Amino acid sequence: MSETESGGSDTLRVGDRVELTFPARGDLVVLARLVTSAISARAGFDIESLEDLRLAVGELCLLALQGSDARHGDLCLEFTVAADVIDITCTLAGAGPGSRDAEDTGEADQLSEQILSALVDEYGRTQDDGAVRAWLRKRRRGHLA
């Protein structure tokens, strides 16, 4: 039985959910990465996967911010630990249409999707009623799809 399954005090158990909400500012995306490292470690991911998730979550935030004026919005990250996977959703609410600091962003958006494709098992983005939701799923090594 893994530490995660045994539910030690420094681990996250199956079904545990963690939320982090912060103003949708670029200088605060570092918070998402820091929290992702801590949660991934407690969910039983190895160091390499933890680094992958840290990078992927930054890209997930950027994916949610694509094409939005986020100056007045909030990013809400939700982490859910399951038996063999971690699901992370990033919701941007309260932001109007617009664009990020325009230069180089088209190139960066394409690179962002390449990074997500390489680092996680699944990812996507939906938009409903002004709220953008980007999500990813990563399996622990040794678990088949």
Added chain:
Amino acid sequence: MEQEFRIEERVDDGVPVITVAGEIDVASAPQLREALHKVIADGHTTVVLDLLAVTFLDSTALGVLVGALKRCRELGGELHVVVTDPRIMKIFEITGLTKVFPIADSLAAVTAS
């Protein structure tokens, strides 16, 4: 603890070297873009970007690098990147940019090339 973001510029044998330390992300990438624009606007077409002390790089940073590379090449120059950290190299590899940028493992290797 994340390392503080820093940019330093110097000129070695007529070639500008931009040294970056810390995390280059959506928040700090605009400073790197500005530094690259400045040296290119000053008339330098070949630039060395020292990323040896960089601990994190995201797609925004890569977008800035690709933009600067295009500008250097349009002017007949080059943007050399110096990287050794496997975590940083991995980001170049998964985006296919190892085939686009001239990447060296030391400043001496860039000079030798």
